[in-house]
Amino acid sequence: MKRILLTCLIIVNCLAFSHAQYVEVKNPSKHPRKELISIPFQKFKEHFKVDTVFSIRDGNNQLIPYQLEKLGTDMPVNVLIQVELPAQATIKYKLDKDPGTRIEPKTFARYIPERFDDFAWENDVVAFRLYGKALEGRKDDGQGMDYWAKRTDKLIINKWYKVENYHQDNGEGMDYYTVGQTLGAGDVALLSNKGLKFTKHYRRYRILDNGPLRTTFKLEYDPEELDGQEVKLNKIISLDAGSNFNKIVLQVQNNKARTTAIAIGVAKRKEEQPKIAVGQKNQTMAYWEPEIANNGQTGIAVIIPKQKVNLDFGRPEQFLLSSKARNGQDFVYYNAAVWNRAGKITSAEAWNKAVEAEYEKIKKPLKWGLK
Numbered sequence: 001m002k003r004i005l006l007t008c009l010i011i012v013n014c015l016a017f018s019h020a021q022y023v024e025v026k027n028p029s030k031h032p033r034k035e036l037i038s039i040p041f042q043k044f045k046e047h048f049k050v051d052t053v054f055s056i057r058d059g060n061n062q063l064i065p066y067q068l069e070k071l072g073t074d075m076p077v078n079v080l081i082q083v084e085l086p087a088q089a090t091i092k093y094k095l096d097k098d099p100g101t102r103i104e105p106k107t108f109a110r111y112i113p114e115r116f117d118d119f120a121w122e123n124d125v126v127a128f129r130l131y132g133k134a135l136e137g138r139k140d141d142g143q144g145m146d147y148w149a150k151r152t153d154k155l156i157i158n159k160w161y162k163v164e165n166y167h168q169d170n171g172e173g174m175d176y177y178t179v180g181q182t183l184g185a186g187d188v189a190l191l192s193n194k195g196l197k198f199t200k201h202y203r204r205y206r207i208l209d210n211g212p213l214r215t216t217f218k219l220e221y222d223p224e225e226l227d228g229q230e231v232k233l234n235k236i237i238s239l240d241a242g243s244n245f246n247k248i249v250l251q252v253q254n255n256k257a258r259t260t261a262i263a264i265g266v267a268k269r270k271e272e273q274p275k276i277a278v279g280q281k282n283q284t285m286a287y288w289e290p291e292i293a294n295n296g297q298t299g300i301a302v303i304i305p306k307q308k309v310n311l312d313f314g315r316p317e318q319f320l321l322s323s324k325a326r327n328g329q330d331f332v333y334y335n336a337a338v339w340n341r342a343g344k345i346t347s348a349e350a351w352n353k354a355v356e357a358e359y360e361k362i363k364k365p366l367k368w369g370l371k
Contacts, residue, residue: 021048023056023093026367027085031357034084036213036240037368041068041076047370048095055100056081056093064093065103065213065241072208072218080213082241083366092371106241107215108155111205115161119205121215123239124153125344126337127173128185128246130219131201143198144184144265147177149298149339169295173339176295182318183265186302186335188235188250191261191322192226199224199233213241230255244344245303245336245358252325259324263312264333266300266319275348276319279356282309285321286355288348296341299351303334305362334362 027033045051056064064083068076085091109121117132127148135141148166150156150173160166166175181198183189190197202219209216216238223232236249254260266287268274275288283305289298302321312320325331336355340346345354 021095022371023081023095024090024369024371025083025085025093026090027088028367029360029364030087031360032084032086033361033366034082034242035361035366036067036080036082037366038069038078038080039368039370041079043370044079050095050097052076053097053099055096055098057096058091058093063100067103067209067211067213069209069214069216071216072206082213085366103212105155105211106213107211107239108157109207109210109215109217109239110157112161117201119202119217119219120148120157120161121217121237121239122148122150122155122157123215123241123243124155125242125342126150126239126244127157128239128337130187133201133203136201142179142181142184143189144179144182144187144267145335146175146179147185147298147300147337148175149173149177149296149337149341151339151342169341173342174295176292177267177298177337178292179267180317182267183263183320184267185300185337186246186248186264186266186333188233188248188262188264190224190226190231190233191263196263196265196320197224197226202235208236209238215239226254226260229257229260231260243336244338244354245301245334248333248335250325250331250333252331253327257327259326261322262325262331263320263322264302264304264335265321266302268316268318276313277348277352277355278311279359282311282321283307284355284359285311285319286348286352287319288351296339299336299338299340299345299348301334301336301351301355301358303336303355303359303362305332305334305359307331307333334358 067080069078107123112118116134120129152172204220206218219235221233232253234251277286286301
């Protein structure tokens with residue numbers, strides 16, 4: 001009798017789901033996907049006849065995490081839904097007009113005035129920082145992006161800065177990555193007639209969204225002189241829950257030329273045969289570092305889709321991927337990091353495959369429709 005009642009309830013739920021309005025998501029790639037889809041809020045609101053209070057459920061009636069993305073405005077711009085699909089699958093997500101439960105934040109960023117104007121950000125798998133004005137000129141100054149190796153899904157930026165012992169692993173991870181006079185874990189510099197030109201550190205910041213599933217912020221830089229030209233650079237960086245990859249949108253303005261030569265770099269360690277893999281048209285690069293001071297191994301990656309990319313691997317201190325940014329056009333690239341002791345990816349081969357899988361995701365985004 002109980003089995004019959006349970007079967008009836010399942011049938012009723014399935015029928016209710018089939019007649020409800022829903023979001024249909026398709027995965028066109030050959031890899032399983034767990035990521036965020038972005039639906040314009042106004043379109044979502046008009047279709048489902050809701051405002052900002054609702055919940056989203058899957059076919060098993062389980063709540064699905066979502067975020068109202070505001071992009072620095074007062075009103076929602078997009079609905080971000082965290083979806084999970086097998087390769088080449090289609091899944092439907094139902095909307096419920098009742099409020100769901102609070103989502104625990106998985107992403108976070110903040111300005112760090114207590115540590116020389118650092119700007120740090122993280123999610124449940126990685127953490128990064130860029131250096132600020134107060135560090136310029138000091139002996140411990142660095143030029144590029146720093147990576148903090150995490151092996152916890154908890155947010156740790158505030159805790160680590162407070163205890164100031166993040167150069168040792170107390171079970172959550174540590175800061176052992178060395179940036180120095182390089183671009184570190186995938187930062188950007190200008191290319192002049194005289195060679196590579198590091199920019200000064202960022203001068204202004206603005207947090208556009210701060211979780212729970214995506215954090216996005218903007219960093220502004222003062223103008224730089226480049227071969228008699230004045231070049232202005234902004235970065236819009238976003239990091240999603242569960243991802244090792246930042247999305248970085250460069251906005252470059254040149255007062256005399258329509259394009260500006262740039263280089264994205266990755267710090268190179270002292271080794272004779274680096275474990276480095278380069279993909280099609282030089283648009284992906286994955287580097288697996290050697291063991292450093294018994295602290296484990298780091299993987300760093302850069303993806304530059306839809307651009308012509310040239311490689312410069314002849315420098316002793318870093319690998320460079322050069323291209324050109326056009327005035328008024330966003331230059332989009334991705335950078336990533338992983339630590340073998342986090343247990344997610346533990347070899348160069350696995351890291352290379354993960355980077356190529358991410359490249360395919362970028363080329364073949366998930367498709368959604370409102371039904």
